[in-house]
Amino acid sequence: MESSKVYVEVVARFDKDGVMMPMAFVWEDGRKYEIDKVKSKDRCASRKAGGTGIMYTVVVAGKECHLYFEFDKWFIINPSCEDGPKGCTVCNRNTFADFACYPGCGYFFF
Secondary structure, three states, rough: OHHHHEEEEEEEOOOOOOOOOEEEOOOOOOOOOOOOEEEEEEEEOOOOOOOEEEEEEEEEEEEEEEEEEOOEEEEEEEEHHHHOOOOOOOOOHHHEOOOOOOOOOOOOOO
């Protein structure tokens, strides 16, 4: 179950009261995704990947996904592990949350 976690780098902003908000994340292939909107922030457990912390429901390129902060690390549940592989319609490789394919393919979904 733990293998579905993909740990990511996150750029976060802290307001004057110390409230942390994610602004962007870097996927495992090195591409940076800007977070358009943080819809909610809830303390919860990830039942699919295990662990507890804060779940941010965010919008990236018009698509909603969940970004988890677990003590001192950020992760996203790999969509390939959630629902089975999501293949690119151009090259058939698995992709991250249907946003974009691997750099070699160059196909973007948004």
